[in-house]
Amino acid sequence: MHASDISDTAFVLLDEQGTVVASTEAAEHLVGYSADEVVGRSAALVLPSFGAASTMSAFVEQCRARNGWSGATAVRHRDGRVLDVCLRISPLQGQDGAARWLVTVTDLGVPSGDAVSASVQGSILDRAPIGVVIRDLELRCTWVNDAMESRDGISRDRRLGVGITDAWPSVETEATEAVMRRVLRSGSTKVHEYRTWLPTSRGEERPYAVSFSCLLGADGRALGVCTISVDVAESRRARERLAVLGHAGTRLGSSLDVMQTGQELADLAVPLFADFVAVDLEQSVPFGEGPPVRIGSIGQRLPVLRRAGVASIHQGIPEAVWERGETVLVPPASPIAEVLRTGRSSLESKVDTSPGSWIDQSPALAQRIRETGMHSVMIVPIRARRVLLGTAVFIRNENPAPFQEADLLLAEELVSRAAVSLDKARQYSREQTAALALQRNLLPHRLRGGAAVEAVSRYLPADIDRGVGGDWFDVIPLSGARVALVVGDVVGHGLDAAATMGRLRTAVRTLADMELPPDELLARLDDTVQRLAEADADAPDECTAVEGATCLYAVYDPATRKCTMAAAGHPPPAIVDPQGQVTFPDLPTGAPLGIGLGVPFEAVELELTEGSLIALYTDGLIEARGQDIDEGMHRLGTALAQPDLSLEELCTRALEPVQGQAACDDTSLLLVRTRALSPAQVASWTLPGDGTVVHRAQNLAADQLTSWGLEGLAGSVKLIVSELVADAVRHSTGPIRLRLIQHQVLTVEVSDADFSTPRVCDARIVDEHGCGLAKVAQLSRRWGTRPARGGRVVWAEADLARASGR
Secondary structure: OOOHHHHHEEEEEEEOOOEEEEHHHHHHHHHHHHHHHHHHOEEOOHHHHHOOOOOOHHHHHHHHHHHOOOOOOOOOOOOOOOOEEEEEEEEEEEEHHHHEEEEEEEEOOOOOOOOOHHHHHHHHHHHOEEEEEEEEEEEEEEEEEEHHHHHHHOOOHHEEEEHHHHOOHHHHHHHHHOOOHHHHHHEEEEEEEEEEEEOOOOOOOEEEEEEEEEEEOOOOOOEEEEEEEEEEHHHHHHHHHHHHHHHHHHOOOOOHHHHHHHHHHHHHHHOOOOOEEEEEOOHHHHHHHOEEEEEOOOOOOOOOEEEEEEEEEEOOOOOOOOOOEEEEEOOOOOOOHHHHHHHOOOEEOOOOOOOHHHHHHHHHHHHHHHOOOOOEEEEEEEEEEEEEEEEEEEEEEEOOOOOOOHHHHHHHHHHHHHHHHHHHHHHHHHHHHHHHHHHHHHOOOOOOOOOOOEEEOOOEEEOOOOOOOOEEEEEEEHHHOOEEEEEEEEEEEOOOHHHHHHHHHHHHHHOEEEEEOHHHHHHHHHHHHHHHHHHHHOOOOOOOOOOOOOEEEEEEEEEEEEEEEEOOOOOOOEEEOOOOOOEOOOOOOOOOEOOOOOOOEEEEEEEEEOEEEEEEOOOOHOOOOOOOOHHHHHHHHHHHHOOOOOOHHHHHHHOOOOOOOOOOOOOOEEEEOOOOOOOOHEEEEOOOOOOHHHHHHHHHHHHHHHOOOOOEEEEEEHHHHHHHHHHHHHHHHOOEEEEEEEEEEEEEEEEEEEOOOOOOOOOOOOOOOOOOHHHHHOOOOOOEEEEEEOEEEEEEEOOOOHHOOO
């Protein structure tokens, strides 16, 4: 309440039952009811929120019980309109302990250009302590509130029943009495400002604004005068704080990092109205993990708090017991614990530091409170949508003035604004945590390169503001000791990108099982991505986030040391030979997946020296602000040109430039070091495609197994060779190639000029064709077919463990 606002404020005097005892002209102007229409009737006539409250005391308790009630409410106009107002209720006491209630009503319907809402502004200003005195027609004090004694130092007992000049005779009081008599004659409201000091102290004068309003009875005649005094200096400070609060929205929530937002809240409150501020968040909030803590469901166990922000007017923050990031100890009997249990703010105008008080439950905290002179504290819960995010603690130790109700309301509004930003950051953090968990679960937990490669990988998510992306990589064992190497990147971040990555990785694995060449696999994957996009689109012409995914797919054969690769909009791999020479193959870039350009993908075949290093990566490793991609590729090549280092050490060196920095994108790196099968591990024969070849093939295979010491596999392998060669003779013309490969398993391969895919026969159909493959399926660990130049390869694997005959 300000001096310029008092004349527009309506005053209504109620008894304990909520019955209107007196009203003012301003009240009639506001709600349309004259004094003779409302006096003697219940306050519920114009105040719907009064409802079924039996007494004013019960109504006030209802208001306090409403979590976050700031005084903003609605009143009903005489013409039926509903007005938004700021309501303040002040308890008054009379002689013999009688009680009355002064209701102060301010219209909030006037448009305001302030950044702070009118309801908040009115609530904060009207919570400033006011002094209330009601005098009768003889100007004798009949009702007074407790705050009035702090204005002039006159006690309630000394004031009640006597006139103003009798209680405190002075020139100022004589002039004030004259004003009150004019108000009684005119029935209007008068406002003026004056400066005074307490009779007990001749220190600094305090400026006050005072209003004199005529109270009207049922007959419309004057019953007395209501005097309201407001500390102008305190009101001015409140308005200054409101101005700062109006800009809080731009300063809070500049980042989606909850810890930074907590620090911003602490910095904003110091030295606005606190000497020291600590912001502590429930431990799951900074990390986005665990279920949210609901207000009212804490039970006997208090949530664990972690310090997120701390600020002080003193250098070095001597008040802080816990640093940022540390767990905060909450004494069970402390006001902080009560705030956590109830979700309601706490105001201790004077902290009890006497021995045995709650502060002694934490010796370190007690010592710090006494050493730094903390004397007044406010604890405000940080909550959003009934979720408890933490607490904000405001403390004064240098400022001698204790916190008051107006300070608490301002702190609550400031915290509520910060809570919005914190809740957004918490939800974002939870989404990013879920996306990261999803991505890590979808990525391979262990890379199995078999006899073909040694492999290691690293994945670094983007910074918290950008979130987790859609990077993926994989090492997929293929038949014949070969291995597929894949790395990809989905455009976008968050759960959608991670989920899309999982779908693409699954699709690649499915297509890899078909043993397709890299260029054909990417073509099939491109079709798959387009179909997924069409299925997910709400409209036929709608674009989806799947568009723009890139991929590099390579197949390495340790028997021939040849690596065939193709790319779909992805940067080429880095290849380092055993001498440390780095090259980036001239690999056709290709279009990103899902674009639908119809341009075929092209594959490149390279022959690699045993021990060569292949580095597959996403663009987050080579792209940086203000830096050309070529520079990033050169930096990567330099880091990898250390053939004597282990793959783990090379990974660390390659990621050093992006480690710990705010990256624009996720970073994935897959390093493989090639192996080669020795000629002694591979045996192959070219055989004529006639009926006599089956028996010869069996004997060749048996002899080879004997030379390898694998006689225990001879029986099953001869049958496998017999069926595969017979199938080739039956469906193909020209020579047949038989190959045995001894690596982690024994692979039997038969190549022919047929392009069809063999199928196992249905046992219900009498057909000799394909029934031999049913035997192969029973005898082998697994079997399959893959396309080859000029035909196909049908293969089967046998476990080497069976070579002992067990």
